Amino acid sequence: MQADWQPTCSIELLHLRAQILAEIRSFFLTRAVLEVETPLLSYSSGTDPQLDFFTTDYCSYPLQQTLYLQTSPEFAMKRLLAAGSGCIYQICKAFRNGESGRNHNPEFTMLEWYRVGFTLTQLMDEIAELIALLFKERASLNATQRINYQDLFFKYTGLDALLFNYDDYCAFALKSQSLDAIELCKTDHNAWLDFIFSHHIQPSLGKNALCMVYGYPACQSSLARINKDNSKVTDRVEIFINGIELGNGYYELTDAQEQNQRFDEEILVRQQNSRPVIVKNTHLIAALDAGLPECSGMAIGLDRLLMVLTSNKHIDDVIPFSLARS
Amino acid sequence: MASYSTNEFKAGLKVMLDSDPCAIIENEFVKPGKGQAFNRVKIRNLKTGRVIERTFKSGDSLEAADVVDVAMQYLYNDGDFRHFMVPDTFEQYQCNEKAVSDASKWLKDQDMCTVTLWNDSPLSVTPANFVELAIVETDPGVRGDTSGGGGKPATLETGAVVRVPLFVQQGEVIKVDTRTGEYISRVKE
Numbered sequence: 016m017q018a019d020w021q022p023t024c025s026i027e028l029l030h031l032r033a034q035i036l037a038e039i040r041s042f043f044l045t046r047a048v049l050e051v052e053t054p055l056l057s058y059s060s061g062t063d064p065q066l067d068f069f070t071t072d073y074c075s076y077p078l079q080q081t082l083y084l085q086t087s088p089e090f091a092m093k094r095l096l097a098a099g100s101g102c103i104y105q106i107c108k109a110f111r112n113g114e115s116g117r118n119h120n121p122e123f124t125m126l127e128w129y130r131v132g133f134t135l136t137q138l139m140d141e142i143a144e145l146i147a148l149l150f151k152e153r154a155s156l157n158a159t160q161r162i163n164y165q166d167l168f169f170k171y172t173g174l175d176a177l178l179f180n181y182d183d184y185c186a187f188a189l190k191s192q193s194l195d196a197i198e199l200c201k202t203d204h205n206a207w208l209d210f211i212f213s214h215h216i217q218p219s220l221g222k223n224a225l226c227m228v229y230g231y232p233a234c235q236s237s238l239a240r241i242n243k244d245n246s247k248v249t250d251r252v253e254i255f256i257n258g259i260e261l262g263n264g265y266y267e268l269t270d271a272q273e274q275n276q277r278f279d280e281e282i283l284v285r286q287q288n289s290r291p292v293i294v295k296n297t298h299l300i301a302a303l304d305a306g307l308p309e310c311s312g313m314a315i316g317l318d319r320l321l322m323v324l325t326s327n328k329h330i331d332d333v334i335p336f337s338l339a340r341s
Numbered sequence: 342m343a344s345y346s347t348n349e350f351k352a353g354l355k356v357m358l359d360s361d362p363c364a365i366i367e368n369e370f371v372k373p374g375k376g377q378a379f380n381r382v383k384i385r386n387l388k389t390g391r392v393i394e395r396t397f398k399s400g401d402s403l404e405a406a407d408v409v410d411v412a413m414q415y416l417y418n419d420g421d422f423r424h425f426m427v428p429d430t431f432e433q434y435q436c437n438e439k440a441v442s443d444a445s446k447w448l449k450d451q452d453m454c455t456v457t458l459w460n461d462s463p464l465s466v467t468p469a470n471f472v473e474l475a476i477v478e479t480d481p482g483v484r485g486d487t488s489g490g491g492g493k494p495a496t497l498e499t500g501a502v503v504r505v506p507l508f509v510q511q512g513e514v515i516k517v518d519t520r521t522g523e524y525i526s527r528v529k530e
Contacts, residue, residue, distance in 0.1 A: 065372075065375065065376055065377055065378065113378075113399070113400075114370070114372060114378070115348075116369060116370025116371075116372075117369060117370070118370075119370055119372065193396070195397070196396070199379075199397075199398055205376070208376075209373055209376035209379075210377070210379065210396070212373065212376075213371050213372075213373055213376070213379065214371075214379075214381070214396065235376070237375050253374070260373060260374055262374075263374050263375060
């Protein structure tokens with residue numbers, strides 16, 4: 016029986032984590048991608064309708080201000096890109112309130128990088144190279160798979176992911192014994208996609224292989240750019256190994272006006288779902304206004320990467336102290 | 342009655358679902374990085390014993406079920422009901438065959454067992470993990486066999502039939518694991 020003062024992961028894992036961090040840094044050093052640090056605390060946070068944040072109070076009498084712990088370093092890093100930093104990467108902590116489970120700890124380690132001038136396809140090549148490097152001599156991986164979201168969705172469900180037909184979606188829920196979906200998702204296409212993908216598709220993705228899913232439906236675009244040839248899809252990629260979601264990448268949206276509009280829409284959705292109010296990050300809008308270079312960016316959860324590298328089934332097995340022991 | 346949020350769901354928690362008392366077996370938090378958070382929950386219906394899988398939106402809640410496990414002594418069977426007693430309070434409960442179900446074949450008068458009460462009425466009966474029962478019928482053993490490779494069926498005093506090694510004789514008392522129905526050892530009188 017372990018005592019509460021003891022780490023939840025093994026000492027070997029501390030060594031592995033240190034090696035992985037060193038290899039990632041060397042990978043980007045040889046590619047002339049600059050390591051940066053940005054603040055974990057900010058006066059605003061992302062407006063993502065599905066994320067809850069931590070807040071804290073800055074007290075310097077008479078000034079008292081609420082500050083947010085970042086849910087990702089995305090906004091600050093884009094401001095550096097707009098200021099002319101060139102390609103950058105960062106390894107940092109990110110915080111998401113209420114997320115706790117086998118694959119989630121509310122505080123986790125993230126690798127995020129941006130490549131100026133890269134298309135999404137070029138970014139995907141680089142992701143595959145990085146993953147191959149980190150797995151080399153540690154665990155065997157089958158050939159990398161690249162699958163279009165719409166094809167993938169059709170393969171597993173027979174449904175069109177880009178065209179929401181309520182009756183067809185309900186029929187699938189009946190057939191797959193997911194009656195809960197009908198009540199939970201109602202006529203919200205986004206919720207249906209999340210439900211079906213997480214219950215019926217994701218667990219089968221990337222059997223001992225890196226699986227990259229690209230071409231997400233436009234309604235799930237977040238901060239990605241809408242595809243220039245097909246306005247129904249967005250230039251976004253998600254990567255999976257053994258059914259675990261490891262990261263998310265975009266061909267980044269550079270249009271300040273569209274970004275501003277998406278913020279407003281997300282804030283509205285947050286209000287409708289009675290989630291905490293948030294002020295939008297005007298610094299990011301101003302940076303996009305000044306000009307964000309054409310770029311692609313990727314974020315990978317390093318704790319989950321360590322999980323799949325070591326075949327551990329719980330995030331607590333790869334971090335020294337989970338929230339319960341913090 | 343109190344209610345529990347999906348964040349509090351953990352194995353063993355008793356909740357009401359579709360008007361039936363249920364026990365949570367497993368709760369998994371599922372959230373696509375950019376999407377809706379769900380809790381996929383495995384639940385056992387305590388009335389039917391059936392295990393089902395349900396999905397909730399994270400943050401949803403279920404009403405708590407007033408279900409408690411009480412250690413009781415099995416008294417007797419009056420033909421219609423089986424009677425149990427809480428030793429400390431002498432409080433007695435009667436259970437119908439449906440609630441007792443599979444436990445009946447392990448219940449011997451005076452033995453302790455667990456009775457699960459829902460709103461103070463018996464929902465199910467769980468025998469002790471190990472019980473000691475006499476063999477009332479089995480074929481004569483084969484001389485010299487001490488390992489019991491194949492084994493033979495033996496009927497116990499409560500009616501249960503278990504496989505025992507060939508050397509075990511009629512009239513002997515044996516220890517049985519009620520969870521698997523397997524013979525463990527002979528019991529020295």
